Amino acid sequence: MTTAQHKIGSGFGARSTADDVLQGIDLSGKLAIVTGGYSGLGLETTRSLAKAGARVVVPARRPAVAREALDGIQGVETDELDLGDLESVRAFAERFLASGRVVDFVINNAGIMACPETRVGPGWEAQFATNHLGHYALVNRLWPAIEPGGARVVSVSSTGHHASGIRWDDVHWRHGYDKWEAYGQAKTANVLFAVHLDKLGRESGVRAFSLHPGGILTPLQRHLPKEEMVERGWIDENGNLLHPEIFKTPEQGAATQVWAATSPQLAGMGGVYCEDCDIAEPAPEDEEMRFGVKDYAVDPEQAARLWELSAELTGVNAFA
Numbered sequence: 183m184t185t186a187q188h189k190i191g192s193g194f195g196a197r198s199t200a201d202d203v204l205q206g207i208d209l210s211g212k213l214a215i216v217t218g219g220y221s222g223l224g225l226e227t228t229r230s231l232a233k234a235g236a237r238v239v240v241p242a243r244r245p246a247v248a249r250e251a252l253d254g255i256q257g258v259e260t261d262e263l264d265l266g267d268l269e270s271v272r273a274f275a276e277r278f279l280a281s282g283r284v285v286d287f288v289i290n291n292a293g294i295m296a297c298p299e300t301r302v303g304p305g306w307e308a309q310f311a312t313n314h315l316g317h318y319a320l321v322n323r324l325w326p327a328i329e330p331g332g333a334r335v336v337s338v339s340s341t342g343h344h345a346s347g348i349r350w351d352d353v354h355w356r357h358g359y360d361k362w363e364a365y366g367q368a369k370t371a372n373v374l375f376a377v378h379l380d381k382l383g384r385e386s387g388v389r390a391f392s393l394h395p396g397g398i399l400t401p402l403q404r405h406l407p408k409e410e411m412v413e414r415g416w417i418d419e420n421g422n423l424l425h426p427e428i429f430k431t432p433e434q435g436a437a438t439q440v441w442a443a444t445s446p447q448l449a450g451m452g453g454v455y456c457e458d459c460d461i462a463e464p465a466p467e468d469e470e471m472r473f474g475v476k477d478y479a480v481d482p483e484q485a486a487r488l489w490e491l492s493a494e495l496t497g498v499n500a501f502a
Contacts, residue, residue, distance in 0.1 A: 186454050187464050187475055192447055194459035196396060200230035200436040203459055207444055210235035213285055214443070215278075215324070217241055217265065217317065218292025220248035223338075223395055226436035227289060232257045234444075236287070241274050243292075265292055265316025266302040268496060275323035284329040287443040289336045290317040290372070299359040306495075307354040309364045314371035318492045321379065325500035331387035335379055336442045339372035339392045339455065339479075344465065346370060347478040348488060370479045371488060373455050378485035380453035382501050389452030391442040396458065398435035455480060 194203055209231060219228035219240035228238050232255050241263030242248035248260045261277065264270040293313040300308035306315065321328075321335055328335070345366025349355070355364050376392035383390060441459045442448065454461050455475040465474035478484060493499035 185464060185480070186451070187462055187480065189460045189463060190447060192441070192445070192460045194437065194441060196430065196458040197434055198437045198441075198459050199431075199433040200226055200440040201233065201433070203437050203441040204230055204234045204444060207446075208235055209444065212236045212287065213239065213283055214287040214289060215239045215241065215285055216289045216291055217263065217320070219289070220251040220260070223398065223432055223435045223439070224289075224291040225251060226432045227291060227440055228252065228258060229255055230433075230436060230440055231287075231443075239278070263320075265320070266308060266312045268303060268316070268319055268498075271316055271319045272323060275320060278324065279327055283327065284333075285324060285327050286329050286333050287336065288321060288324065288328065288333075289338070289439055289443055290321070291336075291338045291439065292317075293338065293368075295342075296361040296365050298361065299355070305354065307359075307364055309361075309368040310353055310355075310371060313368040314375060315492060315496055317372070318375060318489075319496045319498045322493075322496075322498045322500040328383075328388055333388045334443050334448075334452075335376070335383070335388065335390040336439050337372045337376040337379075337390065337392040338439055339376075339394060340365075340369040341394045341397075341457075341472045342366050343369040343373055343394075343479050344472050344476055347476070348374070348484060350487075353491070370476070373475065373479040374481075374485040374488045375492075376455075377453045377480055377482060378489045381482065381485070382489075384452055389448070391448070391452060391454060391456060393438045393442055393456040394462070395435040395438050396430040398430045398432055453480075 214231050214236050216228050218224040232238050238258045241261045243264045245260050245262045252258045263274040302308050302311045342365050346363040347370055373392040376390040380390040438456055438459050442456050463474045465476050
């Protein structure tokens with residue numbers, strides 16, 4: 183299978199920051215929506231986009247917490263959005279559409295990771311529902327406002343997608359829940375979403391990308407006990423980071439999603455998975471080497487199948 187998954191030599195890398203990739207780029211007059219844009223990588227993404235001149239809308243499950251975190255950053259506004267509640271997604275989208283504004287960048291940054299088995303909505307597994315279905319419904323409902331001829335939708339995935347493809351016979355983990363495999367499925371869904379959205383949107387000039395931001399310790403790890411992070415070799419018993427040469431700072435972690443959203447180097451491209459501020463290569467066959475993108479995550483047939491399933495589950499499809 184031929185693939186567009188090859189590095190383009192962007193000139194940036196794992197240690198580049200969001201501010202680095204935006205150097206010389208003026209986003210004045212542009213509007214971005216960044217889900218979860220008030221914590222961890224999302225906060226750094228919001229800060230860097232606003233610094234470059236963009237207006238940033240940050241929909242948040244905890245608007246008061248978001249307002250406090252974003253206080254002092256010019257050009258930012260908050261609104262309420264719970265990605266695990268499709269009525270909340272609908273209400274946010276309707277409020278935004280009523281404002282009459284257009285969107286230049288949607289960065290689907292919010293997510294949950296490795297949580298205990300949790301059910302939302304009609305009994306959906308929470309990681310798949312929040313990380314994928316909520317964002318799927320959000321973008322489809324916002325589609326009338328997404329600027330044709332230049333807008334980009336960025337889906338924040340993870341190298342966690344290596345842990346699992348889509349479990350077509352049991353996407354909601356009714357049997358044998360595994361928190362890491364469930365996270366892996368949700369992150370694979372994030373990649374497949376971008377693959378098919380790019381196919382549907384490219385005719386109108388809207389392109390989609392997915393990415394792995396890198397390993398970063400942020401509030402995303404809130405569900406992990408300290409003992410598990412020690413066992414995985416991330417931190418020591420005192421909570422100190424053990425491998426700073428492997429982990430990124432939040433400023434570095436935000437760089438790839440900002441690059442995917444704004445870089446002129448990606449003009450005319452889309453549907454690809456990125457890492458370290460470049461297009462990623464296909465994943466090596468060695469299962470221990472977790473970099474690059476798995477074939478199943480960029481398979482156009484699986485991407486189309488997931489889109490159909492997501493439309494059926496959410497009742498939303500802007501392209502139907």
